[in-house]
Amino acid sequence: MDKPLISVILPVYNVEKYLSECMTSLFDQTYENLEFVMVDDGSTNKECSKMCDEFLKKDKRVVVFHKENGGLSDARNYGIKKAKGQYVTCVDPDDIVDKDYVEYLYFLVEKYHCKMSICQHRVHYDNGNVKNLGSKGDERMSNKHCLERMLYHDVIDTSAWAKLYRKDLFDDVEYPKGKLFEDIGTTYALMLKCDDVAVGYEAKYTYNFHNNSIVNGTFKMNKLDMIEMTDKMASDVLCVYPDLREAVLRRQVYSRLSTLNQMLNADGQAVNQKRVEIIKYVKQNSKEVAKNPKTPKRDKIAFILLKIGYPLYRFCWLQHQKKIMNN
Template identity: 50%
Template sequence: MTNNPLISVIVPVYNVERYLNKCLQSIIHQSYDNLEIILIDDGSTDNSGKIIDEYGKRDSRIKIVHQENGGLSKARNAGLNMMRGDYVTFIDSDDFVTLDYVSYLFRLIENTRFQAKLSLCSLMNHYSRTNKDINCGNGLEKVISGKKCIEMMCYHDLVDTCAYAKLAKRELYDTVRFPNGKLFEDIGTTYQLFLQCDKVACGFKAKYYYNIRSNSIVTSKFSESKLELLEMTDQMAGEVKDIYPELSNSVLRRQVYARFSTLNQTLDTPNVSHIQQRLIKFIQGHKRNVLNDPKTPKRDHVAYALLSLGLPFYKIGWHLYEKLKGIK
């Protein structure tokens, strides 16, 4: 495959020794072999750094950086700053991908005669505690506009905010970097890629296995730093509305969803009633607009109905949903 362009695979690594071998094996055995594999050790205190050093000795495509811990954004940005590939994809080091992950994403772009600068695939959500997999795709392939991708992303309609499970022309990142020191950095950057794209090559087949574990950023216990999801979402909403005012309903739905998501994480946390009240005020303040939007997902209607019964009933409903989905 030497005639194919060089593709950079950027993998931030931090204290994931339990999952790292599976991730790296899925990368080095890709059917698309013209890869530059950049492993950024973000100050790991377990054996992750040693593991990637061993892989680096065995595969000349691997480049390794060891840096002081600075967070996921800083690690991804370090990879972007040193990459040489014509295209770039991100893989988190506790996840893994199918062996045709890169070739599939590249083929999607190739099929547009390279008019699309960005392609994406769907996730397979893997719940590590229950070993349950949930396919987030529908198997279809289509080319849609970046604007449409933003709309679908806001409604959780096949398109995800994640930085991974996408292949981007390197020029899309010329003016885009992940916000250092922030959680939920994906929601603050992915829309910026879509804004630059007239066409996005979408393949809604699950090629990326997203490992949902109990101590990840998303599922770990609530802290006030998780309110950064609201900051990132509101930033996205403001910029999108400035460019596409007709997407106001879409981004509002995403803003309300961000409050519901944050509220869910506070349900078992003591002494956060002031935060919960603020979240509920925003949610209820936009209830009419969200529920009158025909594109609003059914789950939002259920969430509003439960919340109308009071927070204790909402908490019971949410924990039942988690149990049914295999989250807990």
């Protein structure tokens, strides 16, 4: 039986520096029945738009759409709607994938008869270091178990990439337009529409972590979207699985800690007010979350530091960031 068409969705915006390497890794896929849906989201650099059209000439599987800038979510939604494949997978055009990336994800959905599959990834830092998060094996996991592990950052993550989805999962699910951390507001909803999820533990995707990324860049107030997206996920998950309350609360507290860490060098009345609100929320819930044996040790250390005082917390986290960047 012929293998189904799989659409690779690539939202493109001013990534001319990385695009060639990404597309080369996609053209080399062992799974051949593919279409590459390149959505040029109003790139301001003409070279980037030109590169998309050049790839159209290089491989007949490429389709290109040029549109006005609407942001990452809008570009992904647009590409998914235009996709002709029975399955879709999202790839960020500044990342690269292994030759058997698609083959592996499709093998998993076929093996376990699931609508969604997941693989692991590597993190490639600007200094050349690589952190491989993969291991051996695979399994079928209930959507509830998958959600719980995702809430605890236990192997399963919220990223849009490194996953294969049956396209009809998106019939009533879209990435939230105009929001950062849009994957937090979407991946869980797709999981909820699956009875089971096929989870592979091998790393087939390389995520390039840039020092100017959302997490590591200058703080802007729209980075508070992480809290909004997480709280929406929490509310929806609890409607279906109220017994996941501990996992949900842990994730809500984590979203505040993560946002607080992005605000360490920010100042101003609005920022300071939000910082006070975040610290208050964490302190109010830290005792309950700390009792949870599945809460990561790092979170528990953060609770202790905040209890002593924010200045100490800030100092320790800045030192931790320097250590990560230097290693």
